[in-house]
Amino acid sequence: MSRPQPLSGFPELLPRQRIVEQQVVDHLRRAFELHGFANLQTRAVEPMDQLLRKGETSKEVYVLRRLQADVEGSDSGLGLHFDLTVPFARYVLENAGKLNFPFRRYQIQPCWRGERPQEGRYREFMQADIDIVDLGELPAHYEVEVALVIADALKDLPLPKMTMHVNNRKLSQGFYQGLGIRDTDEALRIIDKLDKIGPDAVTKLLVEEVDATVEQAEACLKLAAITAADTSFVDEVHALGVTNPLLEEGLTELAAVVDAAAKVAPGFVVADMKIARGLDYYTGTVYETVMEGYESLGSVCSGGRYDKLASDGKNTYPGVGLSIGVSRILVPLLNSGALNATREVPTCVLVALANEDERTTANVLAQRLRKRGIPTQVSPSAAKFGKQIKFADKRGIPFVLFANEEGTQIKDIRSGDQTTIDIDAWNPPAEDLHPTIVTAE
RNA sequence: GUGGUCGUAGUUCAGUUGGUAGAACGCCUCGUUGUGGUCGAGGAGGUCGCGGGUUCAACCCCCGUCGAUCACCCCA
Structure with a gap:
């Protein structure tokens, strides 16, 4: 291998x-x-112990180890964070x-998970996270607010249409309790697989894993089927x-x-x-966001x-918070040229x-x-002007400036228009000052 | 971590029953002696992912390995 892979x-x-x-991150930051x-x-x-508490033992955490440490005592007891909420x-x-x-x-940083990668799923990825925490009691209105902040942050980005799906764990768990199901946590985990494995498999799992009757399982499925853009779901x-x-x-609350x-x-x-x-660790409102046309990525913003x-x-x-999967959203869109x-x-x-000789000038x-x-x-x-223009063209630089004793001229290399300007007064069109994001047709 | 598919110029890909490689685009030079893009002419660039095996001979067949990708798992 001459070139690194x-x-x-x-x-x-x-x-x-x-x-x-960078533009997306700047936008989110603002x-x-x-x-x-x-x-x-x-x-x-x-x-x-911070990373693995709450019983999330299946999580693939990258562990830190000193290279020169002897094999016996090589465990530093440290791992790279897999999200931004736990830190x-x-x-x-x-x-x-x-x-x-x-x-x-808010916090915008890379996270690491040692899972097998595929599209939208990486071992090192950027997350943009917002959270609100309070002491003792957290008013329910914050569960509304964080969703609205995300809606606002995503609104003006040139991304496919996003839809946030919201539920409340109290709602589901209360429903299961009311039905008489004991292990409501496990029931939730099984229902979560509904899209992937289908209603029949979910029924089977509910009967086998949480001792639900077929009638109880069917009630769970009926609940899971409810979706609405307004409060009619109540x-x-x-x-x-x-x-x-x-x-x-x-x-x-929902x-x-x-x-x-x-x-x-x-x-x-x-x-x-x-x-x-x-x-x-979620106890109330839960959020998942899908991107239109990219449903296979799963949720691109959750919390x-x-x-x-x-x-x-x-x-x-x-607390209550939401995390935007910046890499999950961007890398597939960039690679496909969208x-x-x-x-x-x-x-x-x-x-x-x-x-x-004119470099100083x-x-x-x-x-x-x-x-x-x-x-x-x-x-x-100081190559031929044609080459210098080509240098700009290849990089997408929109303007080339020529100066001599007679004056200063600016050339828009996209149109070819060249005009004499006052260098201390000239401004590029606002949209040309900085690079911007373009979407493919 | 488990399983499937795939690795050939910078990129996207051809490559005949095994006879040591080609196209397009891109790149460089010149036509164009100081204003690019078009056009024309020329040129550079490949230990065929890596290691081993079979064979007179391997990009091609076999084994291993590394990497990519998809599904599972998990989740942004």
């Missing part, structure tokens, strides 16, 4: 693709900050005394004839989320009673309410060079443009 599950982007990713979320950055590693919960406990509650933060659930206080609590979302972001949120979520994830025994910090940038460099203007001209925020670079050499 790519590493499975560790996607790396080309400059043009990275520009798209959106989150508009909603008052503070940024946080946590370390890459967490103690293994955040740890951070909140560690810094509880210095934080003001309710505390809202009556549909009641029509199934199950009564339980937890169920009512869940119905009320209705509030759906109702508020319908007003602010119509069509974005739908109530969907088959959403369960694999992670068992939920967790009441007991952050607890030091004395105080609990219940998304691209208008150019592969930030440069807006290339200053042409008539001969090498050219540097001064470039600096005058940069001073006014126009990304500029000077030609790498």
Whole structure:
């Protein structure tokens, strides 16, 4: 092998693709900050007991080990974080005394999971996460708010249509309790597989694993089939004839989320009673988001309410949050060419060079443009002008600047138009100042 | 981690019953002695993923290995 091969599950982007990713991340950052979320950055590693608590032993965590450590004592007890919620919960406990509650933060960082990769599923990937935690009690309106923040953040991005499916664990678990099913956690996990394995297999599993009767299993399937873009699901659930206080609590909370979302972001949120979520730290509202045309990727933005994830025994910090799978969304779109940038460099203007002696003069001209925020670079050499234009063209740089004793001229190399300008007054069209994202037809 | 498919120029791919490789696009030079894109002419670039085996001879057949990809699992 003369050339290194790519590493499975560790996607790396080309400059043009990275520009798209940067623009998306910048957009998310601005959106989150508009909603008052503070940024946080946590370390890459967490103690293994933090990562593996809550019984998530099946999770493939990358463990840290010192190369020179002797084999016996090689375990550092540290692992790379697999999401941003668990590190955040740890951070909140560690810094509880210095934080003001309710505390809202966003975090955009890579995460690592040692699973076998495939499209939209990587071993190193970027997540954009928002959470709100409070001390002791977390008001239910935050479960509405985080969904609306995500709706707002995704709204103006050039991405396929997103739909957020929302459920409430209290609703499902209350329903199962009302039916008389004991192991409601396991029942949830089985229902979560409905899309994948179908109703017959789910019935079979419910009967075998949680000792449900066929009638109980059928009631569970009827509940899972309910979906609505408005609060009409409440009556549909009641029509199934199950009564339980937890169920009512869940119905009320879910209705509030759906109702508020319908007003602010119509069509974005739908109530969907088959959403369960694999992670068992969720205790209330749960969210999953699918991207139109890319349903096989699964959820591209998920989360939920967790009441007991952050607890030091004395105080609990219940929270609710959502994570956007930035890599999961972007890498497939970039690889298929559905998304691209208008150019592969930030440069807006290339200053042409008539001969090498003029480089100093050219540097001064470039600096005058940069001073006014126009990304500029000077030609790498005083090659023929045709070559210098080609240099710009290959990179997508829209403008080439020519200067001599007679004056300064700017050429738009896309149209070929060349005009005399005042270098201290000229501005490119707003859409040309920085690269932008373009979508394929 | 379990199973299926696939690895040939920078890229997308051809390659005949086994006789040591080709196209298109891209790239470079020139036509075009200082304004690119079109056109024309020329050129560079490959230990055929890696290692072993069979054979007079392997890109081709066999084994192993590494990588990619899909499904399961899990999930962003």
